[in-house]
Amino acid sequence: MTSHATPAPGSPAVLRYTAFSTDPLGGNPAGVVLDARGLDDGGMLAIAAELGYSETAFLTGLPEEGAAGGDHGRGYTIRYFSPKAEVPFCGHATVATAVALAERTGPGDLVFETRAGTVPVTVAEEGGTLRATLTSVEPHVTDVARDDVQEALAALGWPAADLDPALPPRIAFAGARHLVLAAASRARLADLAYDFDRLEALMRRLDLTTVQLVWRASAEVFHVRDPFPVGGVVEDPATGAAALAFGAYLRALDAVAGNAVLTLHQGEDMGRPGVLTVELRAGDPRVRVSGAGARIPDGG
Structure with missing residues (x-):
């Protein structure tokens, strides 16, 4: 069961995106919080549990803070929570977050620092559709x-x-x-x-x-x-x-x-x-x- 409740005043905005589909009713839905610097672990877990998706992504470090990036793209620190616990890495929530950022700042290269390691992502526009390509850590x-x-x-x-x-x-x-x-x-x-x-x-x-x-x-x-x-x-x-x-x-x-x-x-x-x-x-x-x-x- 998912919740579509409006965040309380002062709470960070929780966006909802689907990944691996252009249809909001297809693919895998994820929550996205583009500025989670004011949230602690309990706050992030509570948002993920209320939303009810398999994962919600939280950007806890933004480029102006000196996160990874530089010549390789805009750098962010990202964390992922399921409704029950934090997970080290989530592909579909990374795609969702990258598309959400690209809608606001344009296509290009991004770098996400995850608990599993550094994950470069490139977002490109193809025929009016944004597509994200992420590169794994060494498998x-x-x-x-x-x-x-x-x-x-x-x-x-x-x-x-x-x-x-x-x-x-x-x-x-x-x-x-x-x-x-x-x-x-x-x-x-x-x-x-x-x-x-x-x-x-x-x-x-x-x-x-x-x-x-x-x-x-x-x-x-x-x-x-x-x-x-x-x-x-x-x-x-x-x-x-x-x-x-x-x-x-x-x-x-x-x-x-x-x-x-x-x-x-x-x-x-x-x-x-x-x-x-x-x-x-x-x-x-x-x-x-x-x-x-x-x-x-x-x-x-």
Whole structure:
């Protein structure tokens, strides 16, 4: 349940944007506070909980304070809160914030200092639409214990036979940790009804932000879903951080070419379709994800 209450007098303005869609009813909605310098941790958490989106972004350091940037773009310090806790990095809220800033100061280069590291973002206007491209921190991919995979499958209610053997389970990081599980069919991916508490307990033990569930439609096209019980929501509609991690995962498996552009469809099964574009460049370990953004009208 989301709240659209007007902030109390003196409270910072809370904007609402969707990321990875030009339709306010698509993609992943995020809260954006463009000046959160007067808020403490409790204040930011309270705003995120009241708004009810999977994440809200707070700019706690602005360019005039000497945050990172310089020749690389306008620099900001950014923090992210789910309704339950702070998270180190959030891709869709970064896209939403970048689009919100670009609407006010124009397209160009930005630098966000996050708890996970420095994240450069470029916003460009394409045919009247603002698109943000963010570059990950250096990613890494690790094996996951067989018992942990079995516990995840049990929480999801997935038989092991429903996994795609060509894309084995791994934990991937590109700012946050995600367990990647590949479904063998689109029907398996579409049927998501899981044990919320059981999956949350596993994710907390493994320090996971989401579980990245994927189905490979073709060589460079995927459908994805992201259960997010640790954030207090059943499912995240479009997950930039997980998309970055997934790009690193495919590279680690040699499942894509050195230079690759991937299209990820997410949110269709929730009625909030979005498109995430993931770019891998030969010789550069970092991963890029891009997508459009749009303001959510008041009352929307």
